[in-house]
Amino acid sequence: MIRILLADDQALVRGAMAALLGLEPDIDVVAEVGRGDEVLAAARDVAPHVCLLDIEMPGRDGIDVTSELRREIPDTRVLVVTTFGRAGYLRRALDAGASGFVVKDTSAKELAEAVRRIHSGLRVIDPALASESLADGPDPLTERERDILRIALTGATVSAIAREVNLSAGTVRNYLSSAIGKTGAGTRVEAARTAQARGWI
Template structure:
């Protein structure tokens, strides 16, 4: 029996996934959480072997939860199951330690098979997203550029961003200018939207 943990902040989605996966004779949902920062402790407490993680969750993203699992419980596998099928997310999830990446409209039988394959040590990636990811390549942004663009998403001024990250305004402008160039955008807010759409943030 493969022991599963489901992490999704939408209770209805979580419940539906649990109901579908519990129908499989070799799968058992042993934990459900609604926050990313609850994943590691719940996996440890319940002996979960595979964690299905949504990307957008309060407390911690699914990608960060995959990285936390890899560090804290290296024997536990993670499978990102998300509505947000952005190619950039695939690379980030795999780099964080996820063993798979599928979208939520994956048929139940295929999802159960993905869980089994991940449990056995294989990697599973939605084929359409894998192809898009190869075409788009990996993110050209540095960690600092990602951080500053994320802050720019909310429309923060350069001075507000500089104060928040303890850098000079000139340094922030230089990083944002580089990010604008890499995304082909005209403004920092446009660059942030492009990066978000590609899954780079």
């Protein structure tokens, strides 16, 4: 049996996936959690072969959790299953160590097959997203630029951003200027929204 851990903050979606996968004769859903910061402890308890992770969850996002799982429990493989089919998310998930990336409108049959393929050591990637990712090219932002743009999304002033990241206002302006240039945006909020839409933040 392929042992599965499901992590999704939407109880209805999580329950539906568990029910559908539970119908498969070779798949056993051994745990379900609704927060990203609950995944590692649950995985240690139940030793799943495959974790199905959403990206946007309270506590920790699925990409951070993927990195943690690959570091702490390397035998457990990760399949990201998300509503947010963005090329930037795909790249970040694969860089974090995910074995697969599919969107939630994948059929139950395709999802079960993706679990089997990942369990056998293969990789599964939504083909449309793979094409989009190749067309978009790599994420040009640095980790610090991404951090600053996440805060800029809230509409925070430069001085407020500087306080939050413990940098001078001038240094924050430099990072913002660089990020604006890389995204082709006109303002820091526009740059942040562009980066978010592409899955870079």
